[in-house]
Amino acid sequence: MTVDPTVRAAPGPDDPAAAVRADVVTWFDAHARDLPWRAPDRTPWGVLVSEVMLQQTPVVRVEPAWRAWMARWPGPADLAAAPTADVLRAWDRLGYPRRALWLQECARTVVERHGGVLPEDEEALLALPGVGPYTAAAVRAFAFGRRSVVLDTNVRRVLARVAAGVALPAPTQSAAETRLAAAWVPDDDAGAARWSAAAMELGALVCTARAPRCDACPVAERCRWLAAGRPADVHAHRRRTQAWAGTDRQARGRVMALLREALTPVPHDAVAATWSDAAQLARCLDALVADGLVVRHDAPGDDPDPAVATYGLPR
DNA sequence: AAGCCGGGGTG
C-alpha cells in the first residue's frame, strides 16, 4: 500500500503529540551530542557520508573514521577519484564493506549525474547507491533542513513506547508505523528536521533498547509504555539474533582483514590459512569477487585454478 | 517478507 507523506499532525493546543515533541526538542537543545557531522561547517556530502557509515555501526566507532575520511576526501569528486583499495582500507573495520563500495559509487554518480552537487530531491537521493528510505530522509532533514519522515531504529523505538505503549517495535517495519511516524513530523521544514534529530537522540541516549533511562526522560509523564508499567517485549519470541561464528560473514571478514593489510597480492595459500573450511572459503571468495570487494589474479598461462591464484583489493 | 551482509562494545 502507499503511504501519503503529506499526512500532518493534528493541530491544536491540546495535541498530546505536540507536547511530547516540544519537550523532546527542548531536551535535545540541552543534551545533543557535539558530533562533527552536526558542526556548522559540515557539508551535505559530509552528512551523507556520516549516514552511510552509521548504517548499523555505532556512533563512537564512526566518529574517528568520519573525521579521517572527510579530511582525506572532502567532497564527492575526491572520493570518486580515489583508488578503491584505498577506500576499502580507510573503511577499516566499520563493517559491511559493501557500504564503502556503494559510497564511492554514490560519489561517482553525484559527480557524473549531478555535477558534483548532492541533490535535495528525495527521488534523486533514493536513486543513489547505498541510499535507502532512511538515509534519503536523513540527508534531506539534516543536510538540507527539509521536512522528511526520518524513521530509524531510534525513532521507531521512541514512538513504539511513547505512542504505542509497547517495549519495542515489531521486527519488520509496517506501513502503519510509517504512517504514524509521518503524522508525528511537524509541518514546517525546520521543525521537522529538529524533531527528527531530537527523537533519534532521545532513542540513542535515553530511550535505549537495553536499559532505558526513564528517570532521565523528558516525556516520562506522557509515555504510554511507562504508564503501563513497562510491559515486556511482545515480539521477543520472533527475534532471532544473527549467528556469527563459522558463518560466511565471519569468513568474508577474515579475508577482507587480510587483504586490507596486504601491500602486494596475497597467494591463495595465505588466504586459505585464515579459514579451516576450504569449500566455504572458496564460495566466499567467489562471492567477494562478484561483489567487487576482491580481485582475483590468475597465475601466468591463464591457469584458472584458484589454488595458484593471488588475491587483492580492487584498484 | 525474509535472508544476507561485519564487527565490536555491553548488560
Added chain:
DNA sequence: CACCCAGGCTT
C-alpha cells in the same frame, strides 16, 4: 554470551 547498533540490497 546474547543482544544491539542513524539499514540497504537481493530474492
